[in-house]
Amino acid sequence: MSSVxxxxxxxxxxxxxxxxxxxxVGPEGASLAELLEHLAGLHGDEAVTxxxxxxxxxAVNGELDAGTPPHLHAGDELAFLPPVTGG
Amino acid sequence: xxxxxxxxxxxxxxxxxxxxxxxxxxxxxxRAPGCGALVSFVGCVRDLAEDGEVTAxxxxxxxGVTERSVEAVIRDALGRWxxxxxxxxxxxxxxxxxxxxxxxxxxxxxxRAAFEAADFVMDHLKTHALFWKKEHRRDGARWxxxxxxxxxxxxxxxxxxxxxxx
Numbered sequence: 001m002s003s004v005x006x007x008x009x010x011x012x013x014x015x016x017x018x019x020x021x022x023x024x025v026g027p028e029g030a031s032l033a034e035l036l037e038h039l040a041g042l043h044g045d046e047a048v049t050x051x052x053x054x055x056x057x058x059a060v061n062g063e064l065d066a067g068t069p070p071h072l073h074a075g076d077e078l079a080f081l082p083p084v085t086g087g
Numbered sequence: 088x089x090x091x092x093x094x095x096x097x098x099x100x101x102x103x104x105x106x107x108x109x110x111x112x113x114x115x116x117x118r119a120p121g122c123g124a125l126v127s128f129v130g131c132v133r134d135l136a137e138d139g140e141v142t143a144x145x146x147x148x149x150x151g152v153t154e155r156s157v158e159a160v161i162r163d164a165l166g167r168w169x170x171x172x173x174x175x176x177x178x179x180x181x182x183x184x185x186x187x188x189x190x191x192x193x194x195x196x197x198x199r200a201a202f203e204a205a206d207f208v209m210d211h212l213k214t215h216a217l218f219w220k221k222e223h224r225r226d227g228a229r230w231x232x233x234x235x236x237x238x239x240x241x242x243x244x245x246x247x248x249x250x251x252x253x
Contacts, residue, residue, distance in 0.1 A: 007149070009147060009149060009217075009219055010147050010219035010221070010230050011219075011230040013147075055233070059149070059152060062149075062151060062152040062155065064152075064156070079149060079152070081149070081217060082219060082230070083232070083233035084213075084214065084215070084216060084217055084218055084219060084233065085213075085218065085219055085220045085230075085231040085232070085233050085234075086146070086177065086189075086212050086213060086216045086217070086218025086219070086220070087130060087188075087189055087209060087212040087213035087216070087218070087237075
């Protein structure tokens with residue numbers, strides 16, 4: 001199956017009710033907007049609002065803030081990261 | 088910023104288990120001979136938050152990616168000070184008040200660099216390393232918000248001509 005792995009951390013994980021999931025994509029992959037649309041279908045608009053909320057950063061295949069809204073391909077991992085609070 | 092030539096390798100561990108600061112000091116002392124100064128910082132779980140008693144702390148991370156984010160902080164420090172080594176051990180999972188959370192050790196030939204580097208690494212772990220904290224209290228649990236004063240603390244290391252930090 002061709003899919004993108006999507007991961008959520010901390011409060012986003014709790015909002016979405018899942019830590020990670022596989023979202024199927026076609027051979028051309030999917031834009032971030034297309035992926036978010038798919039996620040809205042799965043989790044509702046409110047969840048997607050949280051995913052694009054203030055301070056939320058993206059990592060693609062472990063690379064943070066990989067510039068412009070990413071285009072995801074099968075096998076990619078997209079992570080939604082709330083503001084960090086370590087140390 | 089003067090880039091200090093260094094072969095020092097960041098030592099980063101993210102683990103559930105507790106750590107032994109003494110053993111880590113001994114390890115870096117052996118790894119970085121010639122360092123006349125070792126500065127260590129241990130962060131522990133406070134039992135009081137801004138608005139109530141904390142019964143436990145829960146720390147989440149992004150395995151693999153979090154370690155790299157800590158390494159990036161250390162490499163930044165290695166570029167600013169002449170260091171023989173830096174160790175960071177950060178715990179994750181559920182921790183009780185009083186437990187150790189984080190250890191930072193900076194080794195250098197001279198104490199000033201070691202003090203400053205340990206301070207710098209700690210400030211930037213707060214703002215740049217991928218960890219998320221949840222406070223458990225008697226009246227419920229909540230994810231800790233990032234603090235403005237943590238960002239102020241990290242920003243004080245930026246002087247004109249320094250590289251921006253995103």
